[in-house]
Amino acid sequence: MRRFPRFALAITSVLTLSAFNAQAGGDPRLTARLDRETREAVDAIIASARKAGVPTETLVDKALEGASKRASGSVIISVVRGWADDLRRARQALGPGSPDAEVVAGAHALRNGVQVRELERLRSARSGVRYAMALDVMNYLVNRGVPADTISPVIVDLVLASATEDQFAKFRQDVERDISGGVAAATAASLRGHGLVQQIASSATSADGGAPGSALPSVRGTTRVADPALNPTAVGAVQGASTASGAAEAPAAPRAPCPAARLLWCLFVLAVPPLGAQAPVRTRDVGFATVAYDNGLTLGALTLTETVAVERPAGALFATGLVSLFNDGRWSMQGGLTGSRFSAAIPTSGLLRPWFRSVRGELSFNTTSTAQHGFMPTLQLLGQARLHLQHDQYAVRGGAAVTRTFDGYAWRTTVLGDAGGWARVGQAVVSFTTTPMQLQYGDVLGDNEAAVSWTRGRVTYDASLGVRVGEALRGTVAWGSFTATWPLLAGTLATASVGKYPVDLIQGLPGARYAAIALRLPNGKFPALRRAARRPVLPPPPERPALPITERLALVIGPSLDSLSLREIRVWAPGIQRVELLADFTEWVPVPLIRQPDGVWRGYYHVTPGIHRVNLRLNREELDVPVNLARVKDEFTGDVGLVIVR
Known part of the structure; x- marks a missing residue:
């Protein structure tokens, strides 16, 4: 009978200790x-x-x-x-x-x-x-x-x-x-962010009636606003006006369009994918430039540039138009249309695999036309093919192009090569391009240019240096530029640039030194002074994310299937015998995924909205990170992937 109090005392002690812990x-x-x-x-x-x-x-x-x-x-x-x-x-x-x-x-x-x-x-x-x-x-x-x-x-x-x-x-x-x-x-972050701020401010009064955030100012090739040396449209318009004022010969009679133009247009239509489902990005640049040409003429010009771009993973379409009014009373207009089609990314193998993750092909076509006060218009048609070797931190490319140009007097053919690449160095992006070319009359030369872009605070800087080697009559020619871009109120951007550009031997336009200032109006409109009431926009139904099967190893997390955030997790890991998932939402316990017949592994787990850390263990070996996730160093011994779940 005395053992029961001892047993009760032991149980009480254990419960008390557990409660204390x-x-x-x-x-x-x-x-x-x-x-x-x-x-x-x-x-x-x-x-x-x-x-x-x-x-x-x-x-x-x-x-x-x-x-x-x-x-x-x-x-x-x-x-x-x-x-x-x-x-x-x-x-x-x-x-x-x-x-x-x-x-x-x-x-x-x-x-x-x-x-x-x-x-x-x-x-x-x-x-x-x-x-x-x-x-x-x-x-x-x-x-x-x-x-x-x-x-x-x-x-x-x-x-x-x-x-x-x-x-x-x-x-x-x-x-x-x-x-x-x-x-x-x-x-990218600075321009996209400031563009979205302006888009939200003006969405209620937008004449387009677009939803907020549907059209952001693209940073692809447009960070140098109204820069006559680096913006191809501005260069052509200002140079074309100089040619008009400095030309001594009478313009030749216009010729009938050549069959090559029709063939190029057909290839352009077939190569560029349908882009109607993608919301277009529209910008408007207003600026002033003063240009001192190599022939001794100095002009000032007011410029207005309109651009519309549509981008998607399979291709892009870019249209631009520019009007320049010069201080001597003349005018010039230029328009351009460029389309690109990209192949699916193919994972690299063999000798390329240690250096590059994927390879992609590109086929692009471009047409540019210039109209000048009192002179014949010009037209340029260009077809280009490229091959891109890509990595997260760098990429290289190579290709070739053929262009047919009407310079106001005659048609000329030019064959061009193209090689270059880019790399991230700290917080900057460094790029290099070399373009060897053979002109119609046999001259062989090459343009080489290096550029660097970096951001300090809220200001973006771009600098470039170039050299032309092999030009028959001029010898070696060098040029350079410097541009600063910074945000103003409501997403409007300001740009100041100085530099020099060389003679355009393809279109026969002179070189010059320049200084320019400009303002960019995202979505082509001045910001609204007063914010109106925003109309409610219903969110689209959740879609099952696509699994990037071109990568070596990939992971996607689907939308929530119930009120407890149950989600489908899919992993692309072909040729692997066992895949285990370790993540903060599994309490870092390795959980096996179910193998599917097409190289996909699948599982269902409760994943709350937010940012999550994920690792995969393949064939019971070391931990790995899906290629399509952001890879960062963990606090322990290796890397971990980051994924945002909504």
């Missing part, structure tokens, strides 16, 4: 994953964080991730303690009423180099917008190479403009596409 902050998930000394230290950090009012699930997640990646106890403790400190700083900056998801995203932002004052600006906005999505986009783009001091004010401006989650998602996709196309990360 739970009250002290112990998490049962850590018991089987960490050794005793590490678990006690982590439990103490978590208890202290909980007492300070910060979310602790992230701390548990970091400890579990370290355990799964076989980090030492001292490393796990150090990582958890660092995150606890950052969570406290984020809570203080965002305020005690901020949801846990926003505090966690704010801690990520602080670790990525975002200043505390930027988080305090979000707190002071009081716009009613839940900005966890905004902070997740900020963190994701920082890990994609956008400087923190560039993206943080852009994100704050978008939050103050009441950007929606759909607009933030499209903004991230647009910036990623620009970066993959070779645009400097800072440049």
